[in-house]
Amino acid sequence: MKLDLPKGNAAIGQSGGPTAVINESLVGCVKALRKFTQVKKILGMRHGVNGLVKDQLVDLGRMNKEHLEKVATTPSAALGSSRDKPDAEYCQQILAACQKHKIRYFFYIGGNDSSDTCRIVNELAHTSGYDMRCFHVPKTVDNDLMMSDHCPGFPSAARFLAQAFMSDSLDNASLPGVKINVVMGRHAGFLTAAAALARGEGKDADRNGPHLIYLPEVPFESERFLADVERVYSRLGRCQVAVSEGIQNAAGAPVVTTLVQGLDRDTHGNVQLSGVAALGDALADLVKKNVKTASGAAVRVRADTFGYLQRCWPDPSPIDSAEARAVGKFAVQLAMKGELSGSVAIIRKSSKPYRSDLKHIELGDVAGKTKHMPPEFIDGHCNVSKAFIKYCRPLVGELPEMVRI
């Protein structure tokens, strides 16, 4: 730690997929920075480091408080986001832009790629003798950052999914059939797992959907999937399925490529099928062709791919809003204390009532690493464990009560 704090400007950027609460982190940073006397200007990068290297910066120091609070509760990255994954040369440009704009404090709100950008820029600054402190502010609906109990953005997306599966399970009970819902999360199954919260804890919990949950962490087998659907359908006359967009077969190949391979090579029409909607349709088709009712009739099968609504729905988890704000503030406080770099982890202190603390971790602890659903959160090949429910339930806030006749 180095308490001789440099005077200069601060820059903040947002990166990766937006979330419902990523602007809480932005506003948490900005408000804390305003109290930081070493900081002159607070510069917002338009579309992350892409805007930084192109001089597309916005002065956040002068924005009035009322507007700032409205930004905080607005979903999606207010500064604009970026999917750029800077290489060594790009990072040199970032450093040059920081020097040009006298940026001494660098804050980057994002996932594991963003923390890696932070790490590289931080090292470059250090080796070139430029005193700049780089901090990563965690954000990802995928919940796949190491060291942290969970990631800002995840609880709100999990809240959306819990409500989506609750409503959709009643829709499926109303017009029975097999319903397949494809959930975000290419590598980690946390969001798909959150669908399980829709079952509730009442007497209907084991009748309520989702009845089957397929995670990217568990190899997917089509034959076993069909047997699962048939088993549930014959018991309940319906079946609601939660499936991660990232499910893989035993060889590690994405299931969507194994089911729709012929279509990628199709060149005679206008249509080149792409995107995740194809997985839901392909699985629905598989069920239509292979699962019949007891009397041999066709089963009603539908698929929905929940898509981008999951990450920015304007009904955030209150805990998520508060924590997202707090991690932004905490990162600035680390800088004020003289820390040279770092990221922030959320440490759970208790689940009932829910309480958490924040902790300073190293950039290298999170940079470029992916956390997966741990084995204790997974129950068999198509369910989550009670431990996962216990972990996830406190994060999403109050859920509507839904009753059946």
Next chain:
Amino acid sequence: MKLDLPKGNAAIGQSGGPTAVINESLVGCVKALRKFTQVKKILGMRHGVNGLVKDQLVDLGRMNKEHLEKVATTPSAALGSSRDKPDAEYCQQILAACQKHKIRYFFYIGGNDSSDTCRIVNELAHTSGYDMRCFHVPKTVDNDLMMSDHCPGFPSAARFLAQAFMSDSLDNASLPGVKINVVMGRHAGFLTAAAALARGEGKDADRNGPHLIYLPEVPFESERFLADVERVYSRLGRCQVAVSEGIQNAAGAPVVTTLVQGLDRDTHGNVQLSGVAALGDALADLVKKNVKTASGAAVRVRADTFGYLQRCWPDPSPIDSAEARAVGKFAVQLAMKGELSGSVAIIRKSSKPYRSDLKHIELGDVAGKTKHMPPEFIDGHCNVSKAFIKYCRPLVGELPEMVRI
């Protein structure tokens, strides 16, 4: 009108696609029927007339009030719904079941098919001399019933869509590209049109999405669509599109069949593409192949098909909840007044503040008919008019405020 009211039982059913407020109508009926001394039992049909003819009936007269109120605020048809479109023989079975169960009052909550079932059963009862009074209680997210200002279920689905497009427009602004969202409504464009509410009325209204809106009422031309996307993209660097699942070409063919026709005949793979997700993917593919950035680079294109979440999202419009309750009650009051049959229309008295009345209409006024977006609600080939906004805005309730930097 015949004030000599028969004594007997009442039956209530729910039919067609469920909505967020269809149980309000159910509870509105049940609570009103409890005050109706001529009625002995209040029977709920499981899965509409399907349950009636199979003796799957549930006694709604004894359910306690607290449970009933929880049912009212639960989305999706609590009795179960049905897609059956009864023919003459089926309607004979319905009448026979009504006679067997001494049903003198028949209430059917649903869309235009359900009102047609009501009409046929009513006529059969009349010609066979069985005194039974049949009432249709309107419900449809499609908003396509004649005679009514709007239909219960539509305001809540419109509210979902307004919020979905608001959030998604910010997502699209954050990571710019072309975003295509496919909306429910096979024949009528009201729901797709409701996306326009996402623009708001502030200074950003003409920058906010949706930038293009394609309705089933306006013939869709692929070349014109591509030119539209290119025009918006070159102006804003992004483009959010609302498209109805039911868009048709000039010859009246669904666009999805013109774009993915080759795939329907594909028999060599496991995948038979089906469902509406294919339309979004096909349109996205069309844009990918034909629209480039100013520098000739590929444009980021994504499609989401909002699917079933639209109709049962657990955040109903308060006006919709109240009106759905009221139409159920009103239908029972018609019966109590001695009316022999009918449906209920919502008549708007004023928009600011919003006020409405209910009106008794004939079953034949709505049965089997479809209302489309009137020409005054449509602006050109890819937008809605101010008149539509004025019509729709009061129905959806308060929307979150979202601000940009």
